[in-house]
Amino acid sequence: MKSILLASVAPMLVLPLAATAQAQETPAAGQVQDQGALGDIVVTARRSAETLQDVPVAVTALSGDFIERQNISDPTDIPQFAPNLTIEQQPASLSAATVFIRGIGNNEPSAVSEQGVGIYLDGVYLARAAGAVFNLIDLERIEVLRGPQGTLFGRNTIGGALQLVSKKPSDDMAVTAKAGYGRFNDWYVKARVDTGYIIGDVIKASIAGQHRENDGWVDNTLNPKSLDPGAVKSNSFALGLQGDFGDVTVNYNFDWDERKGLAPFFQLVATTPQAQAYYSQSPSFGGAPFLVSRDRLGTVQQAGYTEANGETRYRNTTRVQGHALTISYEAIPELTIKSITGYRKFYQDSIVDLSGNGFLRGLVLDFTSPTLVSNQVTPLYNANNAPQKQWQFSQELQALGKVGDINYLLGMYYFYEKSSENNRQSINILSTVGGLPLLDPRITQSVVDGILALNPGLTADSTIGIPATPVQAFGGTSQSMAIFGQASWKPSSLDEKLEITLGGRYTGDDKSIYLAGDVSPVQRGRKSFDNFSWLASASYDVTDDVMVYARVSTGYRSGGLNPRAGVINSFEPEKATAYEAGIKSQFLNNRLRFNLAGYITDYKDLQVQQFAAGSGGATSLIVNAGKVRLSGFEAELTAMPFRGFQIDGSVGYVKSNYKTFEFRDPTSNILLDVSDEAKPVYTPKWTIHAGAEYAWSLGDATVRLRGDYSRRTKIYFNALNNTAPFNEDIVSPPQDNVKARLSVEEINVGGGKLDVGVWGDNLLNQQRLTYGIDFGALGFAGAVFNRPISYGIDARISF
Incomplete structure (x- = not known):
């Protein structure tokens, strides 16, 4: 059956691809009109340099020039150019991301949760999804590797890997500066200086920096524009050093990114009738009006987080920094030894405002009041997650060599990290007066009788709030060690047309955790796991x-230990086996490139989050819930019909077929198989991109016009409706995006070259729900919406 599906993919796609296909590259400036053919892109999908068309892996690569022209500023901009990839910034955070490839990933942002898609910066693994959104200011290329990469990249690449590769210092001195301004007062300035060789032909360096800031696109009437949702100021810095010492090459990279501001507005889109009736009374108690809408709002109230001392806070702070040291030694022409050393730190102080409203007021249970009830501010869900911090160290050793017709890579890997977070929450739990003993057994019937006697306006069916301030505090360590190897045989007797590759990796993980905050006494746990991953191609x-x-x-x-539970609760690793077949091809003297991959992935022991909310705060359970078969394809095409004109596009498809999905019914405590009800999360069935670009000469300059269209189908954020009652209300609907850019490039200015461009994004001004959270037990659900139509101008000068 697998072979039949894979074999049938190609003929089904030939016709659609003529109109809807995706580029894997965009040539460098001037290349379109000067060469009249598609250039090669070098990737490191197998941890060594190979051309994109020669590597038997499903990879999308975006060149540095394409990244620069498209103003790709952080990882969330990448999915519209890469099929079957989802990257969404999480609500209430400036730096947390949810990343999925081919239906596999992770949406848990905690300081101890593992990713399902590995993110690498200059060969160093970025362990925390909470620090995955940062400014991309100095990249040579981006690589999206689809499918399990367990042999060469190791654990937590079960869905694939995202490689970010920094530009190396230039041999010659150069200076580049760029500035841009757009709607919502979105502006930036950045610059890069290459020293060239500064000590003979041995040492060269590069320094790059950027300042960026913008106002929000939703007006919070309680604050100035600088405190509107989505208003952010960021600073980034990158340093690169390269030393060429004969047979030894040393590369050092340092990156630093700081963001201060507010996350995009989290808007309520659905409530229970009880919550709607209760919070709608807020104005009668002197509070703000209650806002709920399925349409994107432009003018709102946002209350912020109120400390115990009465101070109200709005701003988040995130800092990410890292060091990467790569040393390569060419012992002999047939053997290179490589060392990759990494150290990274992450810090976050987040104001988590998920109420979507101003200062609401209502009647709440209050044992300090003579009537046991008082009129108070009633936040639906606010929190301060601070500090959330993490540091990590990694060391990798590789031996890359060749013996006869065999190329091989052998390696060892070590990783250690320590992380923690402290999340102080403020919530309001709703109950009828008569139902209070059912919600909390400590509230007796005599308390109910006292409330009714002292408050003549209330009945047993009246709704009141129960204020709660739970604290989730936890931390842990993670240590991982691995040995791995891969060998490829290309027999010279067959003119190296055939390649057979085998690889394997053994990994041992050891984890510890402590649970504090409201958990008393402090709980401590430890768990070890091991795995052998392999590859044959x-x-x-x-x-x-x-x-x-x-x-x-x-x-x-x-696997790991659940940080959201009140007791030590471990879960086992997820595992995936992927079967893939594909074709990589170029035709018409490299004017047409067509790549196709079809796959079937058997994915088992899924770590599924089951969201819960109650008097202990917002929590979730993690269970190994079953197995799913994922199948689909990616097709990518780039064509240059004539000199200066390029069209490109892609199509991605993911089908999810749950085989088992175990769920324990909270009312009966019976374990049920609900695989027929389970939905794929953070995974659209279809992703489509189409782009076209035309460049022509205007005197000594080049004029370039480019347009892009991207579409993805709907996304669910929860697997089961019975654990997320508003799941259908927060579905992210199909999304279409149109963007365009017109630029004049390489204008002679003194001794330099000037590029000037104008651009527009979301030109259809679509209102798109991009990320939803279901607080079902608290009576509401909310979502973040996309930025409205935006446009701007930028200029770049280089010497």
Whole structure:
């Protein structure tokens, strides 16, 4: 059955791809009109440099010039150019991201949760999804690797990997500066200086920096524009050093990113009748009006987080920094030894305002009041998650060599991290007066009788709030060690047309956790896991320009210990086995490039979050809930019909078929298989992109016009409706985006070159729900909406 599906993918796609296909690259400035053909892109999908068309892996690569022209500023901008990839910034955070590839990922932002898609910066693994959104100011390229990468990249790449590669220092001195201004007072300035070789032909360096800030696009009438939701100021810095010492090459990279501001507005989109009736009375108690709307709002009230001393806070602060040191030693032409050392830190102080309203007021249970009830501010859900911090150290050793017809890579890997967070929450739990003993057994019937006697306006069916201020505090350590190897055989007797590759990796993980805050006494736990991941692939060059391949690869997402529970609760690793077949091809003297990959992934022991909210605050359970088969394809096409004109596009498809999905019914305590009800999360069935670009000469300058269209189908944020009663209300609907750019490039200015461009994004001005959270037990659900139509101008000068 697997072979039939994979074999049938290609003929089904030939016709649609003529109109809807995706670029894997955009040539460098001037390349379109000067060469009249598609250039090569070098990638490191197998941890060594290879051209995109020669590597038997499903990869999308975006070049540095394309990143610069498209103003791709952080990882959330990437998915519209890469099929079957989802990256969404999480609500109430400036730096947390949810990343999925081919239906596999993780949406838990806690300081001890593992990712399902590995993110790498200059070969160093970024362990925390909470620090995955940062400014991309100095990149040579971005690589999106789809499918399990467990052999060469290791744990937590069960869905794939995202590689961010910094620009290396230039051999010659150069200076580049760029500035831009757009709608919502969105402006930035950035610059890069390359020293060239400064000590003979040995040492060279680069320094880059950026300042960026913008107002929010939703007006909070309680605050000035600088405190509107979405208003952010950020500073970024990057340093690169390279030393060439004969057979030894040393590269050092340092990156630092700080963001201060507010997350986008979290808007209520649905409530229970009880919550609607209770909070709608807020104005009669002197509070703010209650706002609920399924349409994106432009003028709102946002209350912020109120400290115990009465101070109201709005701003978040996030800092991410890292060091990467890569040393390569060419012992002999057939053997290179490489060391990759990494150290990274992350810090976050987040104001988590998920109430979507101003200062609401209502009647709440109050044992300090003579009537047991008082009129108070009633936040639906606010919190201060601070500090959330993490540091990590990693060391990798590789030996890359060749013996006869065999290329090999052997390696060892070590990783250690320590992380913690302290989340102080403020919530309001609703109950009828008569139902209070059912909600909390400590509230007796005599308390209910006292409330009714002292408050003649209340009945047993009247709703009151129960204020709660739970604290979730936890932390832990993670240590991982691995040995791995991969060998590829390309027999010279077959003119190196055939390649057979085998690889394997053994990993041992050890984790510890402590649970504090409201958990008393402090709970401590420890758990160890191990895994063997393997890879087998075969590729064959049918012609010089056409390669076909097939591969089987495995991967795993490490098990762990649940930080959201009140007791030590461990869960096992997730595992995936992927079967993939594809073709990589170029035609018409490299004017047409077509790549296709079809896959089936058997994904088991899913770590599924089941959201819960109660008097202990917002919590979730993590269980190994079952297995799913994911199948689909990606097709990517780039064509240059004539000199200066390029069209490109992609199509991605994911089908999710749950085989088992175990759920324990909270009312009966019976374990049920609800696989027929489970929905894929953070995974659209279809992703589509189409772009076109035309460049022509105007004197000594180049004029470039580009347009892009992208679409993804709907996304669910929860697997089960019975654990998320508003799941259908917060579905992210199908999204279409149109963007365009017109630029004049390489204008002679003194001794330099000037580029000037104008751009527009979300040109259809669509209102799109991009991320939803279901607080079902608290009576409401909310979501973040996209930025309205935006446009601007930028200029870049280089010497």
